[in-house]
Amino acid sequence: MKLDAKIPKGPLAEKWENYRGTMNLVAPNNKRRIDIIVVGTGLAGASAAATLGELGYNVKVFCFHDSPRRAHSVAAQGGINAAKNYQNDGDSVYRLFYDTVKGGDYRSREANVHRLAEVSRNIIDQCVAQGVPFAREYGGLLANRSFGGVQVSRTFYARGQTGQQLLLGAYSALSRQIATGGVEMYNRHEMLDLVKVDGKARGIIARNLLTGKLERFAAHCVVLATGGYGNVFYLSTNAMGSNVTAAWRAYRRGAFFANPCYTQIHPTCIPVSGHYQSKLTLMSESLRNDGRVWVPKKKEDCKKDPLSIAEEDRDYYLERIYPAFGNLVPRDVASRAAKNVCDEGRGVGATGLAVYLDFASAIERYGKAAAHAEGIHNPSAEKIKELGRAEVKAKYGNLFHMYNKITDEDPYRTPMKIYPAVHYTMGGLWVDYNLETTVPGCFALGEANFSDHGANRLGASALMQGLADGYFVIPYTIGQFLSKEIRTPKIQNDSKEFMDAEQDVKSRIDKLLNIGGNQSVESFHRRLGKIMWDYCGMSRNAKGLEEARKMVQDLRKEFYSDVFVPGSNDEFNPELEKALRVADFLELGELMIVDAHDRNESCGGHFREEYKSPEGEAERNDADYTYVAAWEFKGMDADPALNKENLEFNDIELKTRSYK
Amino acid sequence: MKLTLKIWRQTNANDKGSFETYNLDNISTDMSFLEMLDVLNEQLVTEKKFPVSFEHDCREGICGACSMVINGQPHGPMKGTTTCQLHMRSFNDGDTIVIEPFRSRAFPVIRDLVVDRSAFDRIIQAGGYISVNTGQAQDGNAIPIEKDTALAAFDSATCIGCGACVAACPNASAMLFTSAKVSHLAKLPQGEVESTKRVLGMVNQMDQEGFGKCSNTGACEAECPKEISIENIALMNREYLKASISSDKMG
Ligand SMILES: Cc1cc2nc3c(=O)[nH]c(=O)nc-3n(C[C@H](O)[C@H](O)[C@H](O)COP(=O)(O)OP(=O)(O)OC[C@H]3O[C@@H](n4cnc5c(N)ncnc54)[C@H](O)[C@@H]3O)c2cc1C
Ligand code: SF4
Ligand code: FES
Numbered sequence: 003m004k005l006d007a008k009i010p011k012g013p014l015a016e017k018w019e020n021y022r023g024t025m026n027l028v029a030p031n032n033k034r035r036i037d038i039i040v041v042g043t044g045l046a047g048a049s050a051a052a053t054l055g056e057l058g059y060n061v062k063v064f065c066f067h068d069s070p071r072r073a074h075s076v077a078a079q080g081g082i083n084a085a086k087n088y089q090n091d092g093d094s095v096y097r098l099f100y101d102t103v104k105g106g107d108y109r110s111r112e113a114n115v116h117r118l119a120e121v122s123r124n125i126i127d128q129c130v131a132q133g134v135p136f137a138r139e140y141g142g143l144l145a146n147r148s149f150g151g152v153q154v155s156r157t158f159y160a161r162g163q164t165g166q167q168l169l170l171g172a173y174s175a176l177s178r179q180i181a182t183g184g185v186e187m188y189n190r191h192e193m194l195d196l197v198k199v200d201g202k203a204r205g206i207i208a209r210n211l212l213t214g215k216l217e218r219f220a221a222h223c224v225v226l227a228t229g230g231y232g233n234v235f236y237l238s239t240n241a242m243g244s245n246v247t248a249a250w251r252a253y254r255r256g257a258f259f260a261n262p263c264y265t266q267i268h269p270t271c272i273p274v275s276g277h278y279q280s281k282l283t284l285m286s287e288s289l290r291n292d293g294r295v296w297v298p299k300k301k302e303d304c305k306k307d308p309l310s311i312a313e314e315d316r317d318y319y320l321e322r323i324y325p326a327f328g329n330l331v332p333r334d335v336a337s338r339a340a341k342n343v344c345d346e347g348r349g350v351g352a353t354g355l356a357v358y359l360d361f362a363s364a365i366e367r368y369g370k371a372a373a374h375a376e377g378i379h380n381p382s383a384e385k386i387k388e389l390g391r392a393e394v395k396a397k398y399g400n401l402f403h404m405y406n407k408i409t410d411e412d413p414y415r416t417p418m419k420i421y422p423a424v425h426y427t428m429g430g431l432w433v434d435y436n437l438e439t440t441v442p443g444c445f446a447l448g449e450a451n452f453s454d455h456g457a458n459r460l461g462a463s464a465l466m467q468g469l470a471d472g473y474f475v476i477p478y479t480i481g482q483f484l485s486k487e488i489r490t491p492k493i494q495n496d497s498k499e500f501m502d503a504e505q506d507v508k509s510r511i512d513k514l515l516n517i518g519g520n521q522s523v524e525s526f527h528r529r530l531g532k533i534m535w536d537y538c539g540m541s542r543n544a545k546g547l548e549e550a551r552k553m554v555q556d557l558r559k560e561f562y563s564d565v566f567v568p569g570s571n572d573e574f575n576p577e578l579e580k581a582l583r584v585a586d587f588l589e590l591g592e593l594m595i596v597d598a599h600d601r602n603e604s605c606g607g608h609f610r611e612e613y614k615s616p617e618g619e620a621e622r623n624d625a626d627y628t629y630v631a632a633w634e635f636k637g638m639d640a641d642p643a644l645n646k647e648n649l650e651f652n653d654i655e656l657k658t659r660s661y662k
Numbered sequence: 663m664k665l666t667l668k669i670w671r672q673t674n675a676n677d678k679g680s681f682e683t684y685n686l687d688n689i690s691t692d693m694s695f696l697e698m699l700d701v702l703n704e705q706l707v708t709e710k711k712f713p714v715s716f717e718h719d720c721r722e723g724i725c726g727a728c729s730m731v732i733n734g735q736p737h738g739p740m741k742g743t744t745t746c747q748l749h750m751r752s753f754n755d756g757d758t759i760v761i762e763p764f765r766s767r768a769f770p771v772i773r774d775l776v777v778d779r780s781a782f783d784r785i786i787q788a789g790g791y792i793s794v795n796t797g798q799a800q801d802g803n804a805i806p807i808e809k810d811t812a813l814a815a816f817d818s819a820t821c822i823g824c825g826a827c828v829a830a831c832p833n834a835s836a837m838l839f840t841s842a843k844v845s846h847l848a849k850l851p852q853g854e855v856e857s858t859k860r861v862l863g864m865v866n867q868m869d870q871e872g873f874g875k876c877s878n879t880g881a882c883e884a885e886c887p888k889e890i891s892i893e894n895i896a897l898m899n900r901e902y903l904k905a906s907i908s909s910d911k912m913g
């Protein structure tokens with residue numbers, strides 16, 4: 003199939019403006035007759051549902067949570083980018099666009115990214131008007147901070163709870179629409195299939211999680227805003243419930259899945275402490291501003307008390323390998339370096355999978371400066387430490403507190419232990435400029451689509467993308483599809499297509515409940531995660547990927563012969579919910595491996611060991627791989643088909659990233 | 663460590679429910695409380711039994727999903743901490759731990775430790791928002807807001823909607839939750855405009871949902887994992903009084 007991204011003609015900076023001005027519209031009286039299903043109430047889904055409701059469409063919105071306010075977006079900490087240039091430090095729409103394309107290692111679509119940068123400014127205005135309590139300066143104006151290696155301060159934040167505050171803003175807008183009746187909310191409903199009628203997306207099959215009843219919902223189109231799939235790795239910083247099912251079911255119904263192998267691994271997370279670990283906690287990357295990363299030079303020192311290891315026996319490996327950027331190299335580079343030293347057997351902690359993040363030098367440096375400022379001559383070493391710890395506390399107190407709560411260690415005295423963890427998935431459903439998938443009438447927003455971050459996402463830009471898609475893009479672009487549907491009568495939910503889809507879901511559920519094996523769903527998920535992490539995680543190679551594909555296939559077979567799912571379908575049954583999700587992860591995992599195997603280059607979060615410079619750095623292959631890999635489902639027994647969307651860069655020159 | 667757990671088991675809203683006792687061995691002090699329950703559940707599944715249902719998602723103290731009463735305290739013994747952020751080192755080897763759902767007439771039990779808190783969503787729908795459509799906003803810096811005002815609004819806005827305040831209150835009142843939202847919006851100039859309508863709508867909905875009256879015991883504030891201040895309730899009472907008078911006048 004020839005992929006058409008439907009990028010509007012004209013100069014980059016004018017595309018969106020012109021397109022919006024000439025787009026097909028749906029008249030208000032027709033909007034009232036059109037039904038839209040939105041799945042997901044994170045930043046992307048809640049903002050889309052609220053806005054479409056305001057416009058007068060009949061919206062039904064779904065989430066598996068007990069309340070829309072609990073979507074995973076709530077956990078985002080750091081902030082949201084916008085090209086407001088309030089700091090007058092040279093920021094602009096072009097600069098945000100440029101940083102995002104470059105940060106994505108030149109694997110995203112220029113036109114989408116430019117539009118994102120343009121509407122970023124409206125997002126802040128909208129959120130302020132809703133009452134989002136962003137941080138402010140003493141003069142009462144909005145405050146900014148800088149984030150993730152860019153040269154301007156464009157990140158808006160609400161303490162360490164930006165995601166929560168933005169989500170509560172979108173949730174309040176959604177609640178207002180629910181109150182007016184324009185939007186109908188279905189909480190505790192999980193979408194388990196997409197229904198197509200005459201080739202168009204016309205509804206979903208959802209399971210009522212309270213009763214187990216399968217319900218058929220029909221509409222003129224379906225919008226998926228169901229988040230990312232990082233939990234395929236079992237352990238990640240994602241919320242426990244995050245899953246791929248909605249996107250995966252759309253894929254199986256004909257929506258292409260783009261760049262599934264692009265995964266972001268965040269370098270500073272609290273390491274795994276034991277076999278029963280359920281999830282991983284992020285420690286803000288701002289800590290790398292003052293912390294020095296090291297491991298012992300000698301393997302035999304790894305189990306020793308770090309304070310007893312002499313300076314000359316420590317390997318500050320980031321400073322050694324990357325003298326120009328040192329501890330501040332980008333996320334992907336820092337993560338790989340930590341993995342390498344641990345693979346060499348020089349990792350620390352109980353599991354050997356951790357590196358130190360040490361604040362001793364910072365404490366000493368700040369302590370000396372403070373002593374000097376206070377006019378203390380010849381301060382004792384203890385006095386310096388005391389003053390230094392106070393300075394560090396002022397900067398990072400809340401993070402140190404959180405670290406202490408989880409690990410019971412005092413990072414003011416002994417170095418923190420950190421290790422990389424899966425954090426975000428850049429891949430997702432392929433969408434065109436309208437955010438429409440390859441199934442007409444099925445749209446994908448937020449982390450569930452692939453469109454804006456290429457092979458690596460910059461900090462504070464996922465929140466921006468979710469809200470851009472939901473508030474400012476889909477409300478317009480959905481009209482391109484719906485304007486042709488104004489004569490389509492109400493879609494009935496009892497056609498053959500709906501009944502067949504419901505039956506399919508029912509068989510999936512019955513199958514799982516009838517296996518009656520001996521292993522828990524959790525144990526399969528854990529094993530899948532380990533395969534993915536070992537072979538399709540921070541670094542990959544062709545041979546390992548080939549083995550891993552076989553391992554995932556075998557694991558899937560074992561799952562369908564030996565999993566045990568307790569209870570029945572007709573009750574509140576969280577184990578069954580998990581089984582359905584893990585079943586889909588077991589299929590997605592294989593596609594990620596196939597994609598990683600196909601991409602014979604290293605770019606962003608995708609590092610192939612065969613494609614690196616003599617110094618071990620990632621090497622892109624622009625001549626052969628400047629494309630989006632959009633995979634097409636061909637049945638469980640056949641290989642998926644690769645469709646390529648070639649990326650054209652007219653406004654940016656492709657360069658190699660170097661941090662040495 | 664070794665533990666004895668007494669957990670409330672209830673199959674559905676109509677079931678009477680009762681406590682069941684479980685013994686666990688080899689629990690690491692580094693585990694979180696929910697990871698300890700994961701271990702129990704994995705054990706139950708291996709014995710082909712139905713695991714204990716409990717609600718959870720972020721496991722970082724921010725989504726508000728986790729909700730259980732541990733030894734008589736909503737979210738357990740640690741101040742300012744949700745259940746998911748509680749670690750087993752807060753307990754001792756050999757302890758017996760009693761685990762129950764958040765109980766309140768307005769939060770019917772769904773299964774075991776899972777309760778229905780959708781009443782909170784309906785309270786928000788009754789006015790917990792500022793009426794602004796997408797695209798109608800002026801520039802974000804058009805209304806400067808004093809830093810202290812923004813911080814005060816933020817403090818009220820950090821409520822995670824968990825319902826511990828209701829579970830802690832002897833009257834099962836939802837005043838802390840409702841007042842946190844009323845205050846967050848009333849403290850900001852953007853939210854002031856609709857404050858009369860908002861407070862009347864939300865308080866009315868709160869009463870309709872069957873939450874009890876507030877008798878100032880302060881138990882909500884003591885158990886709130888986000889340490890939402892009881893001053894929010896005082897502010898809401900003032901807003902309510904003002905609103906009742908002005909709506910009386912409007913007749
Ligand atoms: C710890 C952490 C910190 C982060 N910090 C930042 C940050 O500082 N800045 C930043 O920009 N980004 C950050 N991110 C990334 C960002 O939070 C996410 O990418 C973004 O919030 C995703 O939003 P979303 O709306 O696409 O999906 P989500 O918020 O994941 O929402 C998914 C929704 O879909 C629903 N759903 C899913 N499947 C189904 C189904 N089958 N049926 C029914 N409903 C379904 C869920 O109930 C939920 O409502 C962070 C991520 C993590 C993990
Ligand atoms: S006020 Fe506190 S206890 Fe009550 S719902 Fe909010 S966060 Fe939970
Ligand atoms: S699981 Fe999210 S607050 Fe506890």
